[in-house]
Amino acid sequence: MQTIQVRSLMGDYDVCCASGALAHAGSLIAGLGETTGTFVLSSPRVWRHWGRAVMKNVPGAARKPILFDDAEAAKRLSAVEHIARELVRAGADRHATVVAVGGGVVGDVAGFAAASYLRGVRVVHIPTTLVAQVDSSVGGKTGVNLPEGKNLVGAFYPPKLVIVDPQMLGTLPHREFRSGVYEVVKYGAIADAALFKFLEEHMREVLRRDAEALAFIIGRSIAIKARVVNKDERENGLRQILNFGHTLGHALEAATNYRRFLHGEAIAWGMIAVAMMGLAAERIPLMDAFRIVRLTASVGPLPSVPEIPAEELQRIMLGDKKARAGRVLWVVPSQIGKTEWGIEVPWPLVMKAVGSLPEVMAEARSTPMVKNAARATMRKRQR
Ligand SMILES: NC(=O)c1ccc[n+]([C@@H]2O[C@H](COP(=O)([O-])OP(=O)(O)OC[C@H]3O[C@@H](n4cnc5c(N)ncnc54)[C@H](O)[C@@H]3O)[C@@H](O)[C@H]2O)c1
Numbered sequence: 001m002q003t004i005q006v007r008s009l010m011g012d013y014d015v016c017c018a019s020g021a022l023a024h025a026g027s028l029i030a031g032l033g034e035t036t037g038t039f040v041l042s043s044p045r046v047w048r049h050w051g052r053a054v055m056k057n058v059p060g061a062a063r064k065p066i067l068f069d070d071a072e073a074a075k076r077l078s079a080v081e082h083i084a085r086e087l088v089r090a091g092a093d094r095h096a097t098v099v100a101v102g103g104g105v106v107g108d109v110a111g112f113a114a115a116s117y118l119r120g121v122r123v124v125h126i127p128t129t130l131v132a133q134v135d136s137s138v139g140g141k142t143g144v145n146l147p148e149g150k151n152l153v154g155a156f157y158p159p160k161l162v163i164v165d166p167q168m169l170g171t172l173p174h175r176e177f178r179s180g181v182y183e184v185v186k187y188g189a190i191a192d193a194a195l196f197k198f199l200e201e202h203m204r205e206v207l208r209r210d211a212e213a214l215a216f217i218i219g220r221s222i223a224i225k226a227r228v229v230n231k232d233e234r235e236n237g238l239r240q241i242l243n244f245g246h247t248l249g250h251a252l253e254a255a256t257n258y259r260r261f262l263h264g265e266a267i268a269w270g271m272i273a274v275a276m277m278g279l280a281a282e283r284i285p286l287m288d289a290f291r292i293v294r295l296t297a298s299v300g301p302l303p304s305v306p307e308i309p310a311e312e313l314q315r316i317m318l319g320d321k322k323a324r325a326g327r328v329l330w331v332v333p334s335q336i337g338k339t340e341w342g343i344e345v346p347w348p349l350v351m352k353a354v355g356s357l358p359e360v361m362a363e364a365r366s367t368p369m370v371k372n373a374a375r376a377t378m379r380k381r382q383r
């Protein structure tokens with residue numbers, strides 16, 4: 001079992017990652033010390049696939065799980081109230097342990113509920129999507145959306161333990177899986193040239209969810225996230241590199257009302273656009289920009305980028321909680337595996353890069369590497 005330690009102002013924790021790790025959940029949770037009760041939080045969909053296995057392996061969680069809708073539209077304060085009331089009814093006290101089993105929505109909502117229930121009870125994450133395994137379960141960000149925007153209410157509330165079992169990805173719809181692969185591409189591009197090269201050479205195995213390939217990319221990604229969070233938990237500096245592709249990606253999600261793209265897909269377009277901007281601004285060598293575009297394209301087809309007026313994109317980006325004092329700042333890799341952040345890019349270059357996206361993608365998808373990976377996706381879909 002790979003164990004990655006994460007440091008936090010609120011207490012360090014381990015991320016335990018291995019194929020079949022769920023079978024060890026009981027002893028791992030018991031290792032946290034005494035608790036007055038274990039309360040499992042999940043969603044109906046995740047529970048349909050994994051409920052039985054979770055109940056078998058999380059001792060003491062014999063009582064009914066607390067299930068809530070994990071649609072992005074249901075990631076609201078009302079879900080936190082629902083969970084808190086269920087916890088009261090089930091008799092959870094200050095020494096209870098909450099175990100969140102699900103994707104990023106379950107983790108973010110359950111994490112925030114755990115942060116605020118009786119001013120904080122212990123939370124353990126068992127992430128079940130690739131996004132949750134490599135990203136949202138590590139780093140302590142929790143929260144819910146408001147009608148006015150995403151993740152506007154929340155807390156830093158690190159878990160006491162994260163149990164990552166790549167086998168749990170076996171039931172994930174393929175589009176959701178691919179959406180997570182884009183985040184892995186992101187980690188390679190910003191911080192790990194070897195991971196990036198592995199993805200270039202083994203995208204077919206990754207898309208087939210080959211156990212060894214998955215274990216490798218998930219372990220590497222968590223290690224990067226942990227390293228970054230260890231240095232800058234509260235995102236005062238370095239942690240911003242994790243937002244590569246997200247500046248434009250978030251704007252694309254917002255401009256399309258969160259319906260057209262899965263999160264990772266919007267980030268994929270964001271990464272391609274930044275590669276093009278970086279190239280135009282002479283911040284990244286041609287070959288490195290090309291590799292980012294080609295690898296991103298090799299993950300599979302993306303919903304096309306609709307026509308969005310330049311003023312609207314600019315307005316959304318300036319309103320993003322990561323914009324500073326009226327400036328949009330970008331994360332731009334200076335080469336594969338190395339990144340700079342806080343970069344201002346002239347607006348005309350941004351719009352030019354956005355405008356070039358369809359053409360750049362069409363060209364990238366005609367390269368042999370991308371065609372090969374696409375075949376693997378087709379086979380996975382047919383199964
Ligand atoms: N806290 C953070 O640092 C952080 C980081 C990244 C994303 N997020 C948040 O995470 C959310 C997105 O999370 P996500 O991408 O994991 O998607 P998700 O939680 O929306 O889950 C996607 C879908 O897959 C289903 N599902 C989950 N696991 C499954 C499994 N093993 N088998 C079959 N179906 C399964 C879910 O029911 C859901 O329908 C967003 O709200 C985003 O804001 C948070």
Ligand SMILES: [Zn+2]
Binds near residue numbers: 135263
């Ligand atoms: Zn993301």
